[in-house]
Amino acid sequence: MPDLPPPIDDRLLYLDADGTPALRAARERANGRLVFPAPGEADRDRYEDVLLPREGRLWSWTVQRFRPKSPPYAGPEAFEPYAVGYVALGDAIIVEGRLTGAPLDGFAIDMPMRLVAAPFTLDSGERRTIFAFAPVGGPAA
Amino acid sequence: MSDVYIIGAGIHPFGRTPERSGLQQGVFAVRQALDRAGLDWRDIQFAYGGSDAAGKADTMVSELGLTGLPFINVTNGCATGGSAMFGAYSTVKSGEFDLGIAVGFDKHPRGAFDPRPADWGLPDWYGETGLMLTTQFFAMKIQRYMAMHGITRGTLAAVAEKAFDNGVLADHAWRREPVDAETILASTMVSDPLTKFMFCSPAEGAVALIFASEAKAKALGLPAVRLRAAAVRSRPPGSFEVFSPALDVDRGLSPTHIASRAAYQMAGIGAQDVDIAQLQDTESGAEIMHMAENGFCADGEQEAWIAEGRTRIDGILPVNTDGGCLACGEPIGASGLRQVYENYVQLTGQAGARQVPGDPRIGYSHVYGAPGVSAVAIVERA
Numbered sequence: 172m173p174d175l176p177p178p179i180d181d182r183l184l185y186l187d188a189d190g191t192p193a194l195r196a197a198r199e200r201a202n203g204r205l206v207f208p209a210p211g212e213a214d215r216d217r218y219e220d221v222l223l224p225r226e227g228r229l230w231s232w233t234v235q236r237f238r239p240k241s242p243p244y245a246g247p248e249a250f251e252p253y254a255v256g257y258v259a260l261g262d263a264i265i266v267e268g269r270l271t272g273a274p275l276d277g278f279a280i281d282m283p284m285r286l287v288a289a290p291f292t293l294d295s296g297e298r299r300t301i302f303a304f305a306p307v308g309g310p311a312a
Numbered sequence: 313m314s315d316v317y318i319i320g321a322g323i324h325p326f327g328r329t330p331e332r333s334g335l336q337q338g339v340f341a342v343r344q345a346l347d348r349a350g351l352d353w354r355d356i357q358f359a360y361g362g363s364d365a366a367g368k369a370d371t372m373v374s375e376l377g378l379t380g381l382p383f384i385n386v387t388n389g390c391a392t393g394g395s396a397m398f399g400a401y402s403t404v405k406s407g408e409f410d411l412g413i414a415v416g417f418d419k420h421p422r423g424a425f426d427p428r429p430a431d432w433g434l435p436d437w438y439g440e441t442g443l444m445l446t447t448q449f450f451a452m453k454i455q456r457y458m459a460m461h462g463i464t465r466g467t468l469a470a471v472a473e474k475a476f477d478n479g480v481l482a483d484h485a486w487r488r489e490p491v492d493a494e495t496i497l498a499s500t501m502v503s504d505p506l507t508k509f510m511f512c513s514p515a516e517g518a519v520a521l522i523f524a525s526e527a528k529a530k531a532l533g534l535p536a537v538r539l540r541a542a543a544v545r546s547r548p549p550g551s552f553e554v555f556s557p558a559l560d561v562d563r564g565l566s567p568t569h570i571a572s573r574a575a576y577q578m579a580g581i582g583a584q585d586v587d588i589a590q591l592q593d594t595e596s597g598a599e600i601m602h603m604a605e606n607g608f609c610a611d612g613e614q615e616a617w618i619a620e621g622r623t624r625i626d627g628i629l630p631v632n633t634d635g636g637c638l639a640c641g642e643p644i645g646a647s648g649l650r651q652v653y654e655n656y657v658q659l660t661g662q663a664g665a666r667q668v669p670g671d672p673r674i675g676y677s678h679v680y681g682a683p684g685v686s687a688v689a690i691v692e693r694a
Contacts, residue, residue, distance in 0.1 A: 179437045183435075196558075205560075206558075207558040208435050208437075231455045231456035233452050233506075234501070234503060234504045236501055236502055237502065243426065243436070243444055244442050245441070264559070265559040265560070266557065267443055269441065301441050
């Protein structure tokens with residue numbers, strides 16, 4: 172298994188033996204509706220755990236070009252713009268995340284995307300693993 | 313059940329006023345509304361008021377007078393002003409009181425809002441990793457809309473250009489210099505496709521409106537508008553909202569869509585009957601999308617509407633006649649009431665240099681905010 176830092180949240184990511192990520196979500200037992208992020212332990216009787224599909228198509232995107240305010244943003248003071256988008260994962264759900272694996276102007280609606288694990292450095296210098304989406308066939312994140 | 317009238321209005325100029333707190337700006341607006349109507353605070357039987365970030369409205373009684381009136385604080389995000397108005401409307405309509413006030417005010421620090429994930433029922437990682445920004449939502453909503461419905465960047469710029477042109481003519485506006493479309497397009501990109509001049513900024517300001525029953529309005533004989541509808545709606549399934557880590561694949565209507573249809577139904581009119589509209593324009597894409605969500609045109613028709621100037625002050629449907637949020641900034645608690653203020657001023661013929669010609673009769677206002685709430689009001693010249 173590659174040496175990945177811990178996920179930024181225990182309930183966010185599932186990483187399999189070779190480090191391939193999947194997003195942890197929940198399915199509402201009563202109506203089958205998918206919920207992401209997964210609700211907390213207190214609601215376990217209403218939900219079952221599921222992993223979301225890893226691939227989909229870019230639904231919309233933008234670029235975050237200024238440093239967000241801290242809190243809530245926990246990234247380093249030195250700021251590099253990053254792309255953000257919503258990806259429709261199969262027929263399941265549309266999930267928001269950072270985009271990677273292409274230049275900031277290299278994204279387009281309907282582009283095939285896949286989930287990747289991405290490094291994230293906190294302002295304290297500690298490292299965490301977050302999720303991102305990258306173009307299918309593009310360089311690994 | 314009484315018809316409900318707005319018989320007076322006051323505003324504290326929007327923008328930055330370091331020497332006055334948000335609450336003091338609220339008091340300023342109330343006093344101005346009372347002065348213009350020739351009324352005294354002691355005449356006011358009830359009040360609804362609120363701010364998102366500038367304090368508790370009911371503490372205004374220490375400055376306005378300890379008359380013992382019921383003063384209900386409203387805090388409902390971007391719909392704070394709209395909700396205060398809904399409270400005042402319902403109170404007069406029910407017959408409980410016949411003269412009251414709704415006041416909204418705010419004072420935000422510079423820069424984007426800095427929400428806390430837990431306040432919105434979201435995990436910390438959503439904010440920590442830099443996803444919790446209203447600006448990203450607005451950018452991604454218009455980005456997809458442009459791709460689906462053929463809206464161009466030039467149209468985004470034209471909406472902002474119109475806002476600044478109208479702001480020049482509005483004495484309560486914050487930005488009062490024209491900015492041409494070329495400059496708007498060339499300004500710093502904030503969140504693609506939206507540049508700096510296409511976004512409004514958090515700001516300061518206050519608005520107060522005086523509400524009266526039909527009998528009271530007739531007795532006072534002041535310039536008035538009749539409130540034909542006031543509707544507040546939260547989000548339906550499948551809508552696309554600020555601060556959404558995920559969306560349902562089955563896409564649905566927006567809170568604006570359902571608030572709008574409810575308001576038309578209450579008023580017994582349709583979009584084609586509206587003479588002027590104030591639509592939430594936190595960025596220029598929002599005005600474009602809200603034109604369709606409020607029923608004024610079909611998706612994609614905005615491109616022709618704006619190219620032909622139909623939403624300018626001299627167009628067939630003037631939109632955001634005081635420059636909207638783009639020129640006035642967005643003090644959350646006051647912003648929705650500013651829209652109604654502007655319709656009141658326009659329909660009573662008091663809008664001066666920005667007066668819409670042709671004696672407009674029906675005014676429409678629409679505010680939208682997180683986590684998916686819209687308020688719509690329709691007023692008619694009395």
